[in-house]
Amino acid sequence: MSTIFRAITPDELTAFVNTSSIGFGESNAWFEREVPWVSSSLERTIAGFEGDAVVSTSRNYPFEMTVPGGASLHVAGVSAVAVLPTHRRRGLLREMMTRLLVDAVEHEEPVSILTASEASIYGRFGYGASVLAGSVSIAKHAVTFSRPRPAGRLRLIDVDEAGKVEPEVFERLRRVSPGAVSRPELWWHHHYEPSFGTRFDALYESPSGSVDGYVTYSVRDKWTAAGAAHSLAIRELIGCTPDAVHALWRYLTEIDLVQTIVAHSIPLDSPLTWLLTSLRAAQINNIHDNLWARLLDVPTALGARTYAVPGRLVLAIDDPVRPGEAADGAFALDGGPDGATVARVGDDPDLVCDVAVASTAWLGGVRWSQLAVAGLVDERTPGALSTADAMFASTPLPYGYTWF
Ligand SMILES: CC(C)(COP(=O)(O)OP(=O)(O)OC[C@H]1O[C@@H](n2cnc3c(N)ncnc32)[C@H](O)[C@@H]1OP(=O)(O)O)[C@@H](O)C(=O)NCCC(=O)NCCS
Numbered sequence: 001m002s003t004i005f006r007a008i009t010p011d012e013l014t015a016f017v018n019t020s021s022i023g024f025g026e027s028n029a030w031f032e033r034e035v036p037w038v039s040s041s042l043e044r045t046i047a048g049f050e051g052d053a054v055v056s057t058s059r060n061y062p063f064e065m066t067v068p069g070g071a072s073l074h075v076a077g078v079s080a081v082a083v084l085p086t087h088r089r090r091g092l093l094r095e096m097m098t099r100l101l102v103d104a105v106e107h108e109e110p111v112s113i114l115t116a117s118e119a120s121i122y123g124r125f126g127y128g129a130s131v132l133a134g135s136v137s138i139a140k141h142a143v144t145f146s147r148p149r150p151a152g153r154l155r156l157i158d159v160d161e162a163g164k165v166e167p168e169v170f171e172r173l174r175r176v177s178p179g180a181v182s183r184p185e186l187w188w189h190h191h192y193e194p195s196f197g198t199r200f201d202a203l204y205e206s207p208s209g210s211v212d213g214y215v216t217y218s219v220r221d222k223w224t225a226a227g228a229a230h231s232l233a234i235r236e237l238i239g240c241t242p243d244a245v246h247a248l249w250r251y252l253t254e255i256d257l258v259q260t261i262v263a264h265s266i267p268l269d270s271p272l273t274w275l276l277t278s279l280r281a282a283q284i285n286n287i288h289d290n291l292w293a294r295l296l297d298v299p300t301a302l303g304a305r306t307y308a309v310p311g312r313l314v315l316a317i318d319d320p321v322r323p324g325e326a327a328d329g330a331f332a333l334d335g336g337p338d339g340a341t342v343a344r345v346g347d348d349p350d351l352v353c354d355v356a357v358a359s360t361a362w363l364g365g366v367r368w369s370q371l372a373v374a375g376l377v378d379e380r381t382p383g384a385l386s387t388a389d390a391m392f393a394s395t396p397l398p399y400g401y402t403w404f
Pocket residue numbers: 023024080081082083084087088089090091092093094095115116117118120121124
C-alpha cells in the first residue's frame with residue numbers, strides 16, 4: 001500500500017502520538033504527557049498514512065533561538081520523528097525530512113534544529129552537531145568549594161510555584177544564551193517525566209530578593225547496611241548570575257544522605273569544576289551532541305549573529321540536499337562585534353565545506369580548524385581557518401537547554 005503524507009487533523013492527534021510513542025518504544029505515561037505538547041500548530045505536522053493508519057510521524061515547532069550577540073532567530077524545531085518498526089528503511093523518514101525542510105522555508109525559518117535520538121541519522125539531511133554538551137558525575141564526599149558561599153537564600157518550592165516562577169527565570173537566561181531556544185507554555189507541562197522519581201525544585205534568591213536561578217532534581221533513595229547511599233539527578237540547573245550558579249551547585253552537594261550527583265547534560269564551559277578545590281571531584285565526561293542545526297538560508301542565519309572579531313570570509317557551501325537553494329553557493333561574510341552582512345558572490349572562496357559542516361560551525365560551538373583537521377573543510381586561502389576560528393568564537397559557548 002502506498003503512503004500518503006499530510007498534516008494531521010485534531011481528531012488524528014491520538015493516533016499520531018500513539019505511532020510516535022511506539023516508534024520511540026515509550027511508556028503510556030509518556031504518551032499521556034506528549035498529547036498536549038504535540039497538540040499545538042497541528043498544521044505543521046507531517047504524518048505518513050496508509051489508509052487511515054498513521055505509520056510515521058514528524059513535525060516542526062516554531063521556536064526562537066538566541067544566536068551569539070543576543071539576537072533572536074525564528075527557527076523550525078523538528079520533533080516527534082518516528083516510523084513504525086514495520087515500515088522502516090523504505091524512505092519514509094527521507095520523505096518527511098524533505099517536507100519538513102520545505103515547511104521551514106515556507107515559514108521563513110532560516111535554520112532547522114533538532115535534538116537527536118541517534119547521532120547517525122541527520123547528517124545526510126544537512127544537519128550538523130552545532131552544540132556539544134557533557135555529562136557530569138560528582139563524588140559528593142570529595143567536594144569542597146574554593147570560594148566563600150555566596151550571599152542570598154535557597155527556597156524549596158512546590159510544582160505549582162515552579163510552574164509560575166521557572167519559566168520567567170529561564171526566559172531571562174535564554175535571551176542572552178547562544179543556542180538556547182524558547183519554551184512554549186505547553187513545554188513546561190511535559191518536560192518532567194514521572195519515571196525520573198520524586199521531583200524537587202529549589203530557587204536561588206539574591207540578597208536583594210531577585211530570583212536569579214533554580215534547580216529541578218530528583219532523588220532516588222537507597223539504604224544499605226552501611227547507611228544511606230541516595231543518588232541525585234539534576235534535571236535542570238538555571239543560573240542567571242555567577243552567584244546563582246555557584247549557590248545552586250553548592251546546595252546540591254550539601255544535601256545529606258546523597259552520595260552521588262549526576263547531570264546528564266551541562267554546558268562544556270560550565271564553571272562547576274573551577275568552583276571546586278579539586279577539579280577531579282566533578283568529572284565531566286560523555287561529551288555528546290546537544291543540538292543539531294541545519295542552515296536553510298545562509299545570508300539570514302549568518303547575518304543574524306555577531307562575530308567576536310572583525311573579519312571577511314568567502315565561504316563556499318555545498319548543499320546536495322537542496323541544490324541551488326539559499327544554503328548552496330558562495331557567500332561573502334563581513335562580520336564583527338556590531339553585526340554582519342552576508343551576500344552571495346561568485347566563486348573564489350576562502351573556505352569550502354558541506355552544508356552540514358557549515359551548520360556545525362555556525363554557532364561557534366565547534367571550531368572550523370578542528371573540522372578542517374578532520375578533513376571536512378578545505379582551506380583555500382592560507383590563514384582563513386584562523387580568521388574563521390577567531391570570528392565565530394562564542395562566549396559563552398552555545399548550549400541548547402531544551403530537549404524537544
Ligand atoms: C530513525 C527512523 C525515523 C528512520 O526512519 P526510516 O523511515 O527507516 O528511514 P529512511 O528509510 O527514510 O532512511 C533514510 C536514510 O537514513 C538512514 N537511516 C535511517 N535510520 C537510521 C539510523 N537509526 N541510523 C543510521 N542511519 C539511519 C537510512 O539507512 C537511509 O540512508 P540512505 O539514504 O543513505 O539509504 C526510524 O528508524 C525510527 O522511527 N526510529 C526510532 C525513533 C527515532 O529514533 N526517531 C528519531 C528521533 S530524533
